[in-house]
Amino acid sequence: MTDKTENADPLIIAGHRFASRLIVGTARFSSRQVMLDALVASGAEVVTASIRRISLEGYSESLVDLVGGHYRLLPNTAGCATVKDAVLTAQLARESLETDWVKLELIGDRETLYPDVAELIQAAEQLVGEGFTVLPYCTDDPVVCRRLADVGCAAVMPLGSPIGSGMGICNPYNLELLCERSAVPVILDAGVGTASDAALAMELGCAAVMVNTAIAQANDPVNMARAMGEAVAAGRRARLAGRIPRRAYGQPSSPQLGLIGSGS
Amino acid sequence: MSAVIRVNGEDRRLQVATVMELLRAEGVDPGRRGVAVALNGAVVRRADWSAVALAPGDEVEIVKPFAGG
Structure with a gap:
């Protein structure tokens, strides 16, 4: 296990250091216990939550009580489609979870769940102005990210x-x-299907990976969570180690001299 | 005197003077961690729940954290 205090390669976001480069979502698990076991197996320190209307017909065990003490809860604005709703959700999340951090989501299309980047930039600017640490879910467009x-x-x-x-x-x-071009850490969010996707993201230079469905909906979520944690760590290590260049033709790895049957 | 207040998108006829009274009337434990309230689009801090008065036609959102990705 990694010792948080001795990690030589921590993930740093807004001055906070994390040993794990995997962020895990808490939705779509078959049971609370599976979710809790998967979170432990993943090694994640940051887990996401949504903010929703309380049911007035009574409400069940709180996510805060379940995981609040063990993980940094990162609230999202999932499902919000306007700047107004996203900003209010972030403000409610700050009050609810006593955190300035928000995973800002502003959905522009219900079918693809693609972000509305024009609204996103506007909401991000407003929330930064209000003192939030904003982590926006965005398109993979270098200009939008900039x-x-x-x-x-x-x-x-x-x-x-x-x-x-x-x-x-x-x-x-x-x-x-x-x-390569981003001035801030890049966290791959959305689309990961299995561990190799997470490793690839890290090999390509991402600072961290966010996974929810691929863990929660796997046949064995706890083992998949462990695999994701290992893949993120392996991908990061490979990135730091530096991959060899690709070449179109073969290059033998064994010595070419002293082959039997050769002329001299 | 009762008044209609919109709570989480639903009109409710209630006899409540403050946010705190509204929470109690709706069966929400005000001491519970994670509960947050907005009144007409602005967050009401927990410390102000007893002080902030409600008026007919007010729109209140009562939220808490759920699982999410």
Whole structure:
């Protein structure tokens, strides 16, 4: 296990250090116990939550009581479609969870769940002005990411493919370019289907990966959570180690001299 | 005197003077962690729940954290 205090390669977001580079969502698990076991297996320190209307017919066990003491809860504005709703949700989240951090989501299309980047940048700027640490879910567009960093976002969270699609990273070249050029940490959000997707994101230069559905809906969520944690760590290590260049033709790895049957 | 107040998108006829009284009337434990309230689009801090008065036609949102991605 990684010792948080001795990690030589921590993830740093807005001055906060994390040993794990995996962020896990808490939705769509078959049971609370499976979710809790998966969170432990993942090694994640940051987990996401949504903010929703309380049911007036009575309400069940609180997510805060379940995981609040063990993880940093990162509230999202999932489902919000206007700047007004996203900002109010963020403000309610701050009051509810006593955190300035918000995963800002502003959905522009209900079918693809693509973000509305024009509204997103506007909401991000307003929330940064109100003292929030804003982590926006955005498209994998280097210019959009730059605009979000320019208005003061602490990180950017581009999608690899649509939320919940499991399609992985549809445009790895774009993601790598974006990571190279981003002034703030890039956290791959959305689209991860299995562990290799998470490893690829890290190899391409992402600072962290956010996963929910691929863990929660796996046949064995606890093992998938562990696999994601290991993949993120392996991908990061490979990134730091530096991959060999690609080449179109073969190059033997064994010595070419002293082959039997050769002329001299 | 009762008044109609819109609570989480639903019109309710209630006899409540403050946010705190509204929470109690709706069966929400005000001491519970994670509960947050907005009145007409602005957050009402927990410390102000007893002081902030409600008027007919007010729109109140009462929220808490749920699982999310």
